[in-house]
Amino acid sequence: MEEDNTHHKISKKLSNMLLTSYPPFQLGDVEGVSKECRLQSKHFIEDLKEFKFWALKMYDGGAKFPSGILHGNINQLGDFDMCVNSHSKERNIHGQYCLTNLEIEIPKSTYLSGLYQLIMAYDHIKTKIEDSGHRVPRFSSIMWAVCIPSVCTHEEVEKGLSKAIQKITEGTDLKIRQKVYPENCHAKDKWEVPISTYIALILFVGFISWLMFATLYHHWSFNPQNEWILAFSLKKNFDSLFTIKNNSNDIEVLHGIRWLNAVALIAAHKNMAMLFEPFSNRTGMVDEVASAISLVGRTASLYTEPFILISGILTAKSLLGKLDKTKKINLWEEYVSRLFRIVPSLAFLIFFCTFLMPWMSSGPMWNQVVTHHSHICKKNWWRNLLFIHNYFGFSNMCLTHTHHIGIDTQLFFLSPILVYVLWRWPKRGMITLTTIALASTIYRFYLTYVMQLSNYIHMSASTPQLFATADYSYTQPSHRLQVYVMGIFVGYLLKYSENVRLSQDH
Known part of the structure; x- marks a missing residue:
């Protein structure tokens, strides 16, 4: 009995301190919220006052006001696993983690x-709260995690944020938007x-089984x-x-x-x-990212x-x-050969990232980045193949990092004409x-110049500017044609000029 009284006194004092100093985000008294959401939110507060473990987990899973604000420590993701694993069997309440955006x-x-x-952090990338955020982060928005009952919807969370923000900005010129x-x-x-993921998993396991069979066969x-069968042997392919x-x-x-540029390109993407x-x-990170040496990665x-x-x-x-040798180019053979080399691996990558990868993990921004990409691929996968x-823009592109395959393939389809003209009429071909x-x-x-595009990521570049550069320059074969022509010229010189060699000996 004495132990229970001691527990009750300590719990009451701690809960009062928490609720006063760091009030939890709750929707129990917000207008326009469903009855179930209000009821479960009130139950959450009641059990939190009683210091019940499941309610403490929900409270602990949400973001709190941090230190280091002036160093850019404003994005608070809370504790994702703590929140989604909070559960009250007695009240049938499950925790729901929502990552909100404030501007x-x-x-x-x-x-x-x-x-x-x-x-x-100096607005390193200027973004709007409406930006998609799957390819370029919403850098100008504050990410703030809240943990609420799962019956509440994202619209109801917005209403709760609106009420909380109204209290903060009341009587000031400060404006805060939420999404x-x-x-x-x-x-x-x-x-x-979804059923599609189960089907994809069965096909994936079947393919792995086939690879093992081909390897044992070899x-x-x-x-x-x-x-x-040997074409699928892991031993043969690894040896090759x-x-x-x-x-x-x-x-x-x-x-x-190729290796040096691949490493540099990975650094640029990272x-x-x-x-x-x-x-x-974050301010220190931006200072490093914006330094002169970091231009290598931008x-x-x-x-x-x-x-x-x-x-x-x-x-x-x-x-x-x-x-x-033959005085002609077999276009059918060239095109089909390239498609057979590229399409299977590209299709498998799309298949994996669309149906399997979204369910391989979870986290605060997992859906925003990985799952969002998979939704785009479900709609637009055929464009990649x-x-x-x-040609359809970065924001609607399935697997944006595969844009180069499209550029290179389109230039390859054009190459027989360019090479034939150069071979058949060398002087006229060079002029052409x-x-x-x-x-x-x-x-x-x-x-x-006209669209003010930027081929590198500079301080305070905006998301529209970055996407415009990608859509109108970075991913267009017409802008890479001069480099491809330079490559054809080099290939021509290597073939016919005895004084030009690319080897370790020269």
């Missing part, structure tokens, strides 16, 4: 503007794996062996992938160039991806150009060799290709 409009004040710049996206609300009792060395045998037609120096992270010292276009150049070199060298996805490259350069410069 502050500072009144005209030099002092307040200075504070805002520190809080928002809660449905995909940013997570509750375990609402997670339903290992047992049946004679004669079926080449179609990691071989260091020299090929007489190989240009070894290109491997080093430079943007890291902006999603809730840094406790100029992704520089690292895609060499891949276009290399593609032009290898394609020209191959087609010129066939023209010398037709290699036209780069040079004119095409010059026109591509002028067009690229014109659009960049």
